[in-house]
Amino acid sequence: MEYLKATKKQCEDYNSIVSVAEKYDGISTTQWAEVIEIEGLFYIPFNEKYPSELTKVRELPIVDVDI
Amino acid sequence: MIGTKLGIYSQKGAEIPLLLDLFPNAESAYALDKLRNAYTGSCIRVRRSSDNAELDIGFVGNNFDTASLLTFVGAGNGFVSKRYDQSANSFDLLQASAANQPQIVSSGSIVTESGYSMIDYDGANSSMETASGLNFGTSSRSVFIVQKSDATGNGSRLALNSSYTPSNAWIITPEIAIRTGSTTWVTSTPTSTTNISLISNIYLGGNLFAGNSMWLDGDVVSRTSGTDGTPNTLNTPMFEGLHGALYFNGKADLTVVYKSDQTANLTAINNFIKTKYGIS
Numbered sequence: 001m002e003y004l005k006a007t008k009k010q011c012e013d014y015n016s017i018v019s020v021a022e023k024y025d026g027i028s029t030t031q032w033a034e035v036i037e038i039e040g041l042f043y044i045p046f047n048e049k050y051p052s053e054l055t056k057v058r059e060l061p062i063v064d065v066d067i
Numbered sequence: 068m069i070g071t072k073l074g075i076y077s078q079k080g081a082e083i084p085l086l087l088d089l090f091p092n093a094e095s096a097y098a099l100d101k102l103r104n105a106y107t108g109s110c111i112r113v114r115r116s117s118d119n120a121e122l123d124i125g126f127v128g129n130n131f132d133t134a135s136l137l138t139f140v141g142a143g144n145g146f147v148s149k150r151y152d153q154s155a156n157s158f159d160l161l162q163a164s165a166a167n168q169p170q171i172v173s174s175g176s177i178v179t180e181s182g183y184s185m186i187d188y189d190g191a192n193s194s195m196e197t198a199s200g201l202n203f204g205t206s207s208r209s210v211f212i213v214q215k216s217d218a219t220g221n222g223s224r225l226a227l228n229s230s231y232t233p234s235n236a237w238i239i240t241p242e243i244a245i246r247t248g249s250t251t252w253v254t255s256t257p258t259s260t261t262n263i264s265l266i267s268n269i270y271l272g273g274n275l276f277a278g279n280s281m282w283l284d285g286d287v288v289s290r291t292s293g294t295d296g297t298p299n300t301l302n303t304p305m306f307e308g309l310h311g312a313l314y315f316n317g318k319a320d321l322t323v324v325y326k327s328d329q330t331a332n333l334t335a336i337n338n339f340i341k342t343k344y345g346i347s
Contacts, residue, residue, distance in 0.1 A: 001166070001192060024165060025121045028112050028148035033166035038312075045166040045192060060312075 002046040003036070004054040011035040011044040014054070018047050036060065085129060086323065086339055087153065090332050094201055095158040095305070098213075098321040099184045100343075101129040102153040111186075112149035113171060115140045121148060131184055133177055145172030147186055150195060150307070160195035160307050169193040169308065169319075180215040180318050181263055183344060190222060190316025194309030196229070200302035201326070203227055203237065209329035210268040211336060213321035213344055216241040219257035223310035224266070225322060228303045237298055238310045239268055241317065243281055243288055246310075250296035252279045256288040263320075263344050267337055271328055273297070284346050285337040320344075 018032035087103035109123035146168035150160040258264040267282040
């Protein structure tokens, strides 16, 4: 899955566009995706049915995580 | 035929005892088969890709209703938006974001492993979580997990308590390991990437090195590394398939969690599950 890299607002707007168009049931499934924040940058999964001029990345950046 | 999975045949009219009939009082329990005879709810809620409609899928007898699932999904894909908790506690696993839902039907066929229906976690996006925490605190716990790993790293198969902030969890990984932040209990005995595995975990309290034990397919596994200490006690939601940014890559079915010490029943529970899934 590819991701869009953009501002938080742009990611939220993309999520809204997809969510409205896909007509999820609104009960169990309420949206396309959560906006992902990694080290101050924002990403959202790209949906191939909804083209975007935003920057696409193939993978999310890997960060060191203490688990 | 009911009973063939277990190799158990009941006398006419008699109920076949299921896992939670024999070993009750689970804190939460999920599987693509019925886990106790008295359970009357659904198994999963599925979203189909063709129009995003959703439907609860239940059981036929004690078995997952695959016919209804396939009829509903059709030739497309089916994704799981809810795994219903078959214990009495309603800790359903949820995923409200379409892009993050694990998959149960692919191009009109149920995801399977060795003939058993499974839920596919992609190792990149998919996860589910409870709406609230199970509040384990420092209590003992016994966990039984059936899965087929596609990778054996530190992706979180199950996090009893988790957080988007790392270092706050009790996570079980295919390594096999328990990771609770800076405290870890790690083996050199990873799960198979070709067969279904059973991971069993019992924690009796206190420091991790002394209080934790794990089994793979019913055989005890030894800790080979880690950092001793006490687990955290956050009361945060339970996650299946994710902790922090570490996703489980593989297929999942049974997940049963007790907030109690099941040492006395360990062998019997392991053998019951191994028989059901054909684990040797």
